Amino acid sequence: MGRDICTLDNVYANNLGMLTKLAHVTIPDLYQDTFFTGLFADDTLVTKNKKTPSKKDVRFTQLAYYSEIPVGGLVARLVPKKQNELSLKGIQIEFLGVLPNYRYKTIGSKLLEFVEEKCSECHQHNVFVYVPAMDSSAKQWFLAHGFEQHGDTLNNFIKNVSGGEQDAILLKKHIS
Amino acid sequence: MSRKRGAKPKAIGKTNSKKENDQFLEALKLYEGKQYKKSIKLLDTILKKDGSHVDSLALKGLDLYSVSEKVDAASYVANAIRKIEGTSASPICCHVLGIYMRNTKEYKESIRWFTAALNNGSTNKQIYRDLATLQSQIGDFKNALISRKKYWESFLGYRANWTSLAVAQDINGERQQAINTLSQFEKLAEGKISDSEKYEHNECLIYKNDIMYKAAGDNKDKLQNVLKHLNDIEPYVFDKFGLLERKATLYMKLAQLKDASIVYRTLIKRNPDNFKYYKLLEISLGIHGDDKLRKALYGKLEQFYPRCEPPKFIPLTFIQNEGELDKKLRDYALPQLKRGVPATFSNVKPLYQRRTSRVPPLLEKIVLEYLAELDGTQDPIPYIWTNYYLSQHYLFLNDFTKAQEYIDVALKHTPTQVEFYILKARILKHLGLVDTAAEILEEGRQLDLQDRFINCKTVKYFLRANNIDKAVEIASLFTKNDDSVNGIKDLHLVEASWFIVEQAEAYYRLYLERKKQLDDLTSPKNEVPNEESEGTSNEVKDNQWLVHKYKGLAMKRFHAIPKFYKQFEDDQLDFHSYCMRKGTPRAYLEMLAWGQTLYTKPMYFRAMKGASKLYFQMHDDNLKRKADSVDESSKEIGNNEQNSSSSQKKKAKKEAAAMNKRKEAEAKSVAAYPTDQDDDVFGEKLIETATPMEDFEAEFYGNYSKQVREDERDYVLDFEFNYRVGKLALCFASLNKLAKRFGSTNGLFGSMAIVLLRATRSSTLFDPILKKVVIKSLEKDYSETLPLNEISSDSFDWLNFYQETFHGKKIRGLLFLYQYHEDVAIEHAPLKEAIISDLSHLEPHAQNEVLQYQL
Numbered sequence A: 001m002g003r004d005i006c007t008l009d010n011v012y013a014n015n016l017g018m019l020t021k022l023a024h025v026t027i028p029d030l031y032q033d034t035f036f037t038g039l040f041a042d043d044t045l046v047t048k049n050k051k052t053p054s055k056k057d058v059r060f061t062q063l064a065y066y067s068e069i070p071v072g073g074l075v076a077r078l079v080p081k082k083q084n085e086l087s088l089k090g091i092q093i094e095f096l097g098v099l100p101n102y103r104y105k106t107i108g109s110k111l112l113e114f115v116e117e118k119c120s121e122c123h124q125h126n127v128f129v130y131v132p133a134m135d136s137s138a139k140q141w142f143l144a145h146g147f148e149q150h151g152d153t154l155n156n157f158i159k160n161v162s163g164g165e166q167d168a169i170l171l172k173k174h175i176s
Numbered sequence B: 001m002s003r004k005r006g007a008k009p010k011a012i013g014k015t016n017s018k019k020e021n022d023q024f025l026e027a028l029k030l031y032e033g034k035q036y037k038k039s040i041k042l043l044d045t046i047l048k049k050d051g052s053h054v055d056s057l058a059l060k061g062l063d064l065y066s067v068s069e070k071v072d073a074a075s076y077v078a079n080a081i082r083k084i085e086g087t088s089a090s091p092i093c094c095h096v097l098g099i100y101m102r103n104t105k106e107y108k109e110s111i112r113w114f115t116a117a118l119n120n121g122s123t124n125k126q127i128y129r130d131l132a133t134l135q136s137q138i139g140d141f142k143n144a145l146i147s148r149k150k151y152w153e154s155f156l157g158y159r160a161n162w163t164s165l166a167v168a169q170d171i172n173g174e175r176q177q178a179i180n181t182l183s184q185f186e187k188l189a190e191g192k193i194s195d196s197e198k199y200e201h202n203e204c205l206i207y208k209n210d211i212m213y214k215a216a217g218d219n220k221d222k223l224q225n226v227l228k229h230l231n232d233i234e235p236y237v238f239d240k241f242g243l244l245e246r247k248a249t250l251y252m253k254l255a256q257l258k259d260a261s262i263v264y265r266t267l268i269k270r271n272p273d274n275f276k277y278y279k280l281l282e283i284s285l286g287i288h289g290d291d292k293l294r295k296a297l298y299g300k301l302e303q304f305y306p307r308c309e310p311p312k313f314i315p316l317t318f319i320q321n322e323g324e325l326d327k328k329l330r331d332y333a334l335p336q337l338k339r340g341v342p343a344t345f346s347n348v349k350p351l352y353q354r355r356t357s358r359v360p361p362l363l364e365k366i367v368l369e370y371l372a373e374l375d376g377t378q379d380p381i382p383y384i385w386t387n388y389y390l391s392q393h394y395l396f397l398n399d400f401t402k403a404q405e406y407i408d409v410a411l412k413h414t415p416t417q418v419e420f421y422i423l424k425a426r427i428l429k430h431l432g433l434v435d436t437a438a439e440i441l442e443e444g445r446q447l448d449l450q451d452r453f454i455n456c457k458t459v460k461y462f463l464r465a466n467n468i469d470k471a472v473e474i475a476s477l478f479t480k481n482d483d484s485v486n487g488i489k490d491l492h493l494v495e496a497s498w499f500i501v502e503q504a505e506a507y508y509r510l511y512l513e514r515k516k517q518l519d520d521l522t523s524p525k526n527e528v529p530n531e532e533s534e535g536t537s538n539e540v541k542d543n544q545w546l547v548h549k550y551k552g553l554a555m556k557r558f559h560a561i562p563k564f565y566k567q568f569e570d571d572q573l574d575f576h577s578y579c580m581r582k583g584t585p586r587a588y589l590e591m592l593a594w595g596q597t598l599y600t601k602p603m604y605f606r607a608m609k610g611a612s613k614l615y616f617q618m619h620d621d622n623l624k625r626k627a628d629s630v631d632e633s634s635k636e637i638g639n640n641e642q643n644s645s646s647s648q649k650k651k652a653k654k655e656a657a658a659m660n661k662r663k664e665a666e667a668k669s670v671a672a673y674p675t676d677q678d679d680d681v682f683g684e685k686l687i688e689t690a691t692p693m694e695d696f697e698a699e700f701y702g703n704y705s706k707q708v709r710e711d712e713r714d715y716v717l718d719f720e721f722n723y724r725v726g727k728l729a730l731c732f733a734s735l736n737k738l739a740k741r742f743g744s745t746n747g748l749f750g751s752m753a754i755v756l757l758r759a760t761r762s763s764t765l766f767d768p769i770l771k772k773v774v775i776k777s778l779e780k781d782y783s784e785t786l787p788l789n790e791i792s793s794d795s796f797d798w799l800n801f802y803q804e805t806f807h808g809k810k811i812r813g814l815l816f817l818y819q820y821h822e823d824v825a826i827e828h829a830p831l832k833e834a835i836i837s838d839l840s841h842l843e844p845h846a847q848n849e850v851l852q853y854q855l
Helices: A013-026 A033-040 A107-121 A136-144 B002-006 B018-032 B036-049 B054-066 B070-083 B091-103 B107-119 B126-137 B141-154 B159-171 B175-189 B195-216 B220-236 B240-253 B257-270 B275-285 B291-304 B309-317 B322-339 B344-354 B359-373 B380-396 B400-413 B418-430 B434-447 B452-464 B468-478 B488-493 B497-521 B534-582 B585-595 B602-643 B646-670 B692-707 B715-724 B728-742 B747-759 B768-782 B798-805 B810-819 B828-841 B844-854
Strands: A006-009 A058-066 A069-079 A090-098 A126-132 A154-159 A165-174
Touching: A006 A107, A013 A033, A013 A058, A013 A069, A013 A090, A013 B434, A058 A090, A058 A107, A069 A107, A090 A107, A107 A126, A126 A136, A126 A154, A136 A165, B018 B036, B018 B054, B036 B054, B054 B070, B054 B091, B070 B091, B091 B107, B091 B126, B107 B126, B126 B141, B126 B159, B126 B534, B141 B159, B159 B175, B159 B195, B159 B534, B159 B585, B175 B195, B195 B220, B195 B240, B195 B585, B220 B240, B240 B257, B240 B275, B257 B275, B275 B291, B275 B309, B291 B309, B309 B322, B309 B344, B322 B344, B322 B359, B322 B380, B344 B359, B344 B380, B359 B380, B380 B400, B380 B418, B400 B418, B418 B434, B418 B452, B418 B844, B434 B452, B434 B468, B452 B468, B452 B497, B468 B497, B488 B497, B497 B534, B497 B602, B497 B844, B534 B585, B534 B602, B534 B646, B534 B692, B602 B692, B602 B715, B692 B715, B715 B728, B715 B747, B728 B747, B728 B768, B747 B768, B747 B798, B747 B810, B798 B810, B798 B828, B810 B828, B810 B844, B828 B844
Parallel strands: A090 A126
Antiparallel strands: A006 A058, A058 A069, A069 A090, A126 A165, A154 A165
């Protein structure tokens, strides 16, 4: 029908449940529920690329649909200033996931493209992400998409829902 | 609307003095100009002088009604009527009263006063039109015809009057006259039809053809005539489908099958998705019984209309050859699964139902094979929908384990598809796990909060799980909750009967549950009330209130449904004149037909069934109380007097106050109507009635009984109702009809027969003559099946007799007996055992229902 079978769309307060579900299924035990409910806490439409006047973080969210079914999601945060020694400024991917059965269909790449676009729109030059050091498939995926490792392994950086801790590595991609 | 226009009574000076009369006419004018307050003021000056001026009293009543002071209005009108002998008042007065009665929906009275106005010399011809409308509304078509005619005679210049006369004649079976009326007007109007009148004209033309067709019957010459007329009007008729369908029917009746088939082919060309046309085409081609020719026909049609459903689907309903059927099913179902059509199963479900032994096994094999070829990652879309299909397939076959397996695969694969949650919940519901089912749906609902469909489904499932608060909370997300805490009022306003009935049933189940708990708490082991701890007594009180509340609310909700239906019936009123003005007689007749089966519609019936359980129980309780009252009442009074020390009185008072407070708080969340329109939020008045059977008849059963078709009656309900009002002969009639329909070895027949038999024994309170009549009838028709000699014997084992004699629908019969086990002297325990041992034939959820709420 001439349409791409895979499309992206914004997240709204009404289908936030989809994003939450996707995050819990693709990366279990990592995200607190408040992480998602906070996205729409005071109705700031985070997908708009305007800088909100409040001090709140600016976040970008997307849902990826495959044949009208939501199968992938994205949450990214604008980090305009360097927060500490180890971190970078730019856009941080906080969640990017696609249901296992829908991988290798360029859905993830589309979501990443979206982030990169936002990155240039916001005049930033870095897209970066923390992935668990153990998770080689995630690392492989980002490396294959032009990311490079930045700095050393960060010990016990990622905390999951039940309080456990994991080592992480920081991956970044430079956008000119 | 038209109501106000008719309200122009003309004055005739018959009142006492000239001045008074003038003042009254002035007041009337003010009423017509909608200046009700001024009109009242003027009337007051007349009434001050002459308190019994009937005309003024009546008009003041109408004025008051118009400013919505309905109570005062009623008293003025009643006062006026009291002063009138029969209907001998001035025509204006009668007219005013007629309008008032119409406003208050007392149509019969209204007709009486309108007629009186005319009889007493009113020259206002408009009254005839209002009269005709009201007569049509109450179904008095004979007199409606008279009124229509009178009105038509006075105003020949309007098409509406000709149309309405023709319709009235048609309804009264005066078909030829109706045709003449329409033809006469056609002649008058010839050449003068403007563009804006063309639609009306076309409707009237085809309506005339309708009447001609009805009048023709099977007479060939007349049918030929109808056909000729149809051809004549063809260029002017807009409803081409209606016209072609009529033409084809005429050809069929005239046995010109070839011509008929051509018309059906034209119809198929116009709408190739209408199954009906294909069926009729087969008949007109005379190949209905020949599968080979049919196959050829559909093969051709499929080429003509490759995107249409019927030519592909219909062959699946008749092909016998296994191999061929297999291939056709494959061609039909697999492309849909491949495309990921969610409704694939729904599309083939008619085949599952009609060809249960042949189609399901074939499709099971086909789809399983197809699934084996699929890979979840390679072809995710076909993969999930095929699993979805198989889950529905196994659900249809009642294989719940497999159904769950497949839906779980789909859910795991794509947990973001809402449909999967719905199906999963449905399977759980069939397994009787209503709570889990509701939770699953809630999980699905969270995914997409703006999906109204899953919102409604979730609400329904929570109601099924008796979780009313949660259900209301979710439903309220989509309702207008202006000044109320939840959406209950809005759901009543928008007549959401599905919700109200489900809620009523949930309240009813809660009522039964609570009652059981209460009975346990107050069972004989706690005989000595003084030694009870405070806790239990509070618990008892709490339970008592809940039992009372749930019962009342169940009744209140059931009552909301007939209210809607009465509104529907009343809504017809405007159309008796509107359809005539707009020239839509065919739609009007359809509406009348619909109105005549209104009270047999499924939702009405469901509410009636639900309410009947409560009413019957109340009636039986009343009887029991009456029987026990002699000894019980004296005891209770004694108890009360002993206990009423002052401290206890104080405590009781305090408790009553607390109760009232609680009621007030709860009333907010259960109120169904605005406060000023409802003085019985909890339905307490409804359940405290002294005459449950009369109420049931007036609110539910009467209308149903009048309208329901003889072959669609619910014999069990009829029997139970008539049994309680003592009409044993009618019970026998129901029994007889049941036997005719299901045979006399049917379990329901058996149980009803036993109840009726036992009712005729000498110790019951039924009329002795009736008993004799029933015994005689039973002897005549069923002396071989029923042990008529054992009627009065208390030692006869009725249960054993039932088990040995009756077969079909056994469990329903047993449950029926269970309700009447005291009347028929069957021991409680063995009967219960028999029911439980028979339960295994039912689905798990039905088993639960019986165990929880019927035993």
